Amino acid sequence: MSDSEHGRSTKLVEGGRRKDWRGQLVNVPVERASTILFDDVAELSASRPGVGTYRYGLQGTATHWALAEALTELEPGAAGTVLYPSGLAAVTTPLLALLSPGDELLVPDNVYGPTRKFCETILKRMTIVTRYYDPLIGSGIADLIGGKTKAILLESPGSLTMEVQDAPAICAVARERGIVTLLDNTWATPLLFPALAAGVDVAILAATKYVGGHADVMLGSATATEKYYQRIQTATWDLGHALSPDDAWLGSRGLRTMAVRLRQHQESALKVAHWLKARADVGLVLHPALPDCPGHEIWRRDFTGSSGLFSFELKTPGKAARAKFVDSLKLFGIGYSWGGYESLVLPVDPVRSVSKPPASNLVRLHIGLEDADDLIADLDAAFDQAGR
Numbered sequence: 001m002s003d004s005e006h007g008r009s010t011k012l013v014e015g016g017r018r019k020d021w022r023g024q025l026v027n028v029p030v031e032r033a034s035t036i037l038f039d040d041v042a043e044l045s046a047s048r049p050g051v052g053t054y055r056y057g058l059q060g061t062a063t064h065w066a067l068a069e070a071l072t073e074l075e076p077g078a079a080g081t082v083l084y085p086s087g088l089a090a091v092t093t094p095l096l097a098l099l100s101p102g103d104e105l106l107v108p109d110n111v112y113g114p115t116r117k118f119c120e121t122i123l124k125r126m127t128i129v130t131r132y133y134d135p136l137i138g139s140g141i142a143d144l145i146g147g148k149t150k151a152i153l154l155e156s157p158g159s160l161t162m163e164v165q166d167a168p169a170i171c172a173v174a175r176e177r178g179i180v181t182l183l184d185n186t187w188a189t190p191l192l193f194p195a196l197a198a199g200v201d202v203a204i205l206a207a208t209k210y211v212g213g214h215a216d217v218m219l220g221s222a223t224a225t226e227k228y229y230q231r232i233q234t235a236t237w238d239l240g241h242a243l244s245p246d247d248a249w250l251g252s253r254g255l256r257t258m259a260v261r262l263r264q265h266q267e268s269a270l271k272v273a274h275w276l277k278a279r280a281d282v283g284l285v286l287h288p289a290l291p292d293c294p295g296h297e298i299w300r301r302d303f304t305g306s307s308g309l310f311s312f313e314l315k316t317p318g319k320a321a322r323a324k325f326v327d328s329l330k331l332f333g334i335g336y337s338w339g340g341y342e343s344l345v346l347p348v349d350p351v352r353s354v355s356k357p358p359a360s361n362l363v364r365l366h367i368g369l370e371d372a373d374d375l376i377a378d379l380d381a382a383f384d385q386a387g388r
């Protein structure tokens with residue numbers, strides 16, 4: 001176990017690597033198990049489900065516990081981390097664990113699309129009502145809280161349009177009223193925004209993105225305070241979610257280099273974003289570290305850096321020109337997800353219920369670990385194509 005006084009890069013290297021779990025190896029190995037054998041009936045009868053206790057595959061093995069412990073250590077104030085087979089499951093399962101029929105949930109209007117769909121289908125069928133709020137609402141969230149409001153979801157920066165939320169203000173209001181807060185922290189990770197220290201109760205990662213880091217694993221995590229951790233862990237077991245140990249191991253392997261990768265994503269993404277901002281055929285550049293981005297001042301106040309994902313407005317009008325621009329790129333792959341070592345591009349059209357996106361004709365970029373100058377040359381050529 002790493003010392004809580006250590007820096008975050010040291011914690012990334014040391015986290016979860018207990019000698020009991022790794023033996024003489026550097027990293028904790030893959031332990032595959034459904035059945036775990038007991039010595040006798042007395043040991044069987046005494047066994048209780050718990051993290052760190054070999055009992056049944058559903059409760060995991062050292063491979064899972066090591067990743068969960070390493071993630072817990074990155075969030076000062078956390079009691080534990082629950083692992084999931086996808087980022088989406090890490091959003092939906094804690095909500096199922098904490099909400100009951102008749103409850104109301106507040107969700108930012110720029111929330112990740114599949115999270116919105118879960119609210120509109122499964123939660124709705126359970127008579128759990130979702131009310132969307134302007135992501136820039138800040139402490140004004142108090143006006144939306146009613147007697148049935150039981151949870152507030154945050155996502156900062158939000159999907160596609162990147163608004164940065166005033167999480168400390170929202171969480172302060174929620175805590176005063178006894179309402180649980182859950183933050184999707186996928187863009188920043190705890191390295192750029194330690195969420196629990198800002199007042200969040202449950203910090204969620206689509207670990208598929210920067211924790212995995214190599215576009216080859218689906219993974220999620222929810223790191224929670226003492227008050228909520230056990231409830232979420234128990235509900236996750238009750239629902240039968242089991243993460244493959246191979247995927248947990250890929251998470252641990254990715255995590256060790258997350259800080260260095262993020263530093264490079266940050267440097268290259270800023271270079272590309274500033275280059276885009278200087279172009280006449282680009283409108284708003286929605287990168288939290290640039291003043292165009294709604295909530296930029298909050299990013300400056302609360303975050304220690306930026307990552308590789310942002311959007312920009314293509315001024316050349318029409319979806320056809322946008323498609324031509326995207327299709328002309330050679331180094332940017334067209335595909336879902338992000339956070340891997342490779343650059344990606346998507347044309348995006350935000351869906352809103354109560355607020356307006358800051359711009360339209362948006363293109364979302366994930367800046368990977370290629371040379372930034374090569375990416376800029378590729379973008380330059382694609383602008384030429386789109387303008388023809």
Ligand SMILES: *Cc1c(COP(=O)(O)O)cnc(C)c1O
Binds near residue numbers: 089206218
């Ligand atoms: C990708 C993503 C998710 C879902 O993660 P998956 O592992 O793809 O299920 C959740 N939230 C945000 C903000 C994401 O970008």
